Amino acid sequence: MVELLLLGGILVALFVGFNIGGSTTGPAFGPAVGADAISKTGAAALMAVxxxxxxxxxxxRVVAKLGSELITDPGVFTIETSIVVLFFIGGALFVGNYFGVPASTSMTAVGSIAGLGVATDQLSWVVMGEIAVWWIVAPVVGFWVSGMVGRYLYPSINEWVAIDSTPGPLVEMDRSGALPLPRTGSNTTRRELFGAVVVVVIGCLMAFSSGTSNIANAIAPLVGAGVDLNMMxxxxxxxxxxxxxTIARRTLDTLGNDITELPLTAAIIVAIVASVIVISLSVIGIPASFVIIATTSIVGLGWGRATRTATLSGGVKGEEEANVTVGALAADEPGEPAPKMGEEEPDDIPSAADLFDPTTTARVILMQNAVPVLSTVGSYVTFAVLFQFFW
Incomplete structure (x- = not known):
């Protein structure tokens, strides 16, 4: 019986891990696939590594935080309770996916474990408070760092990393020898190749940051129940x-073919800011939400660019200065250097509505908070009300 329960717990954990792989590969390597810098198979392989x-x-460190420190008595974690906790993690994430909103795996996992801790009076409020504080601080840091980059550095960065696409593949396979070897495409420029390498490296950084934080969401309950850490x-x-x-190929299609709404330069900036924050928090054992940090970074980047001061030229009397909002993220197409601050043309300046959709933003924020609450409340009610009848 114990073996069957353990097998069931491992299968549920694997299902959570399967969904993590499907949902995080697209954000990590979507820009690289969209720029034809790497194939979907190559992206999946790098994601796995x-x-x-x-x-x-x-x-x-994050597994230890969730599996042994968040709950004061690790004995509360049994195979049975771990299965229930993982069930609410997977179930709540499914609700977020159903509504098309990328919810936070970390917040959902912590919420489910916290529900168990509150119901059994074994939650470490000190550890929970530490995690909650960083959940507030990290998105704010991401917003302001990206905002300052968008306000003062974005045009220079965009001009530096812009990729001018040329016909044909970036890399071709040379099959003239005994073994096929990759070589630069016949039309590929050095700048284009450098940009492609940068995009792939950023994807690898995002995959690494996902591993530091998200592995705990799939295995921490079972590790807390005594299952071997290395095996899990x-x-x-x-x-x-x-x-x-497998399932990540669809998200790679979506993100790889929808780059114009988040230009390559913006994607790189957001990826670097969010990944560095997530990795830094993982070092101190804090499970961080890449989705929420990246979302606030995107908003911060757009806000920073929208609050730049532009000098408009025109009129019969020469140049006329005015303060205007400058551009949505989609204002710059990949490969086209952005105008420097003060050099924008009036026709190149989108309205504020192009940058910020209150309805969509409200729905995303609502669901990103509702999904973790759903896992927390569901876990708490289950363990507080039904626990005594089954265990």
């Missing part, structure tokens, strides 16, 4: 890899 590296190294990391990473090679 760098997720594993992040999970095997820094990810252990390996199994969890295999599940993530399967998700990356």
């Amino acid at each position: 760098f997720f594993f590296v992040g999970a095997w190294t820094i990810g252990r 990391i390996l199994l969890g990473c295999v599940a993530v890899a399967v998700g990356a090679f």
Whole structure:
């Protein structure tokens, strides 16, 4: 009976890991796939490798935080309770996916575990408070860092990293020898190749940061119940890899073909800011939400660019100065350097409505908070009301 329960718990954990691989591969490598810098298969392979590296190294600290420190008495974690906790993690994330909103896996997992802790009076409020404080601070930091980049540095960065696409593939396979070897495409420029490498490296950084934080969401309850940590990391990473090679292909299609709404330069900036914050928090054992940090970084980047002061030229009397809002993220197409501050043309300046959709933003914020609340409340009610009847 115990073996069957353990097997059931591992299968549920693998299902969570499978969904993590499917949902995080697209944001990490979508820009690279969209720029034809890497294939979907190559993106999945890099996702699997760098997720594993992040999970095997820094990810252990987050597993320890959720599996042994968030609950004062680790004995509360049994195979049965772990299955229930993982069920609410997966179920709540499914609700977010159903409504088309990328919810926070970390917040959902912590909420489910916290529900168990509150119901059994074993929640460490000190650890919970530490995690909650960083959940507030991290998105604010992401917003302001990205905002300052958007306000003062974006045009220069965009001009530096812009990729001018040329006909044909970036990389071709040379099959003239005994073994096929990759070589630069016949029309590929050095600048284009450099930009492609940068995009792929950023994707690897995002995959690594995902591994440092997200592995705990799939395996921490079972590790807290006494299942071997190393074995669960390996199994969890295999599940993530399967998700990356299968269901992630659809998200790679979506994100890879919808780059114009988030230009390559903006995607790189957001990825770097969010990844550095997530990795930094993982080092101190804090499970961070890449989705929410990246979302606030995107908003901050757009806000920073929208609040720049522009000098408009025109009129019969020469130049006329005015303060205007400058551009949505979509104002700059990949490969086209942005105008420097003060050099924008009136026709190139989108309205504020192009930058900020209150209805969509409200729906995203609502669901990103509702999904973790759903897992927390569901877990608490289950363990507080029904626990005594089953265990």
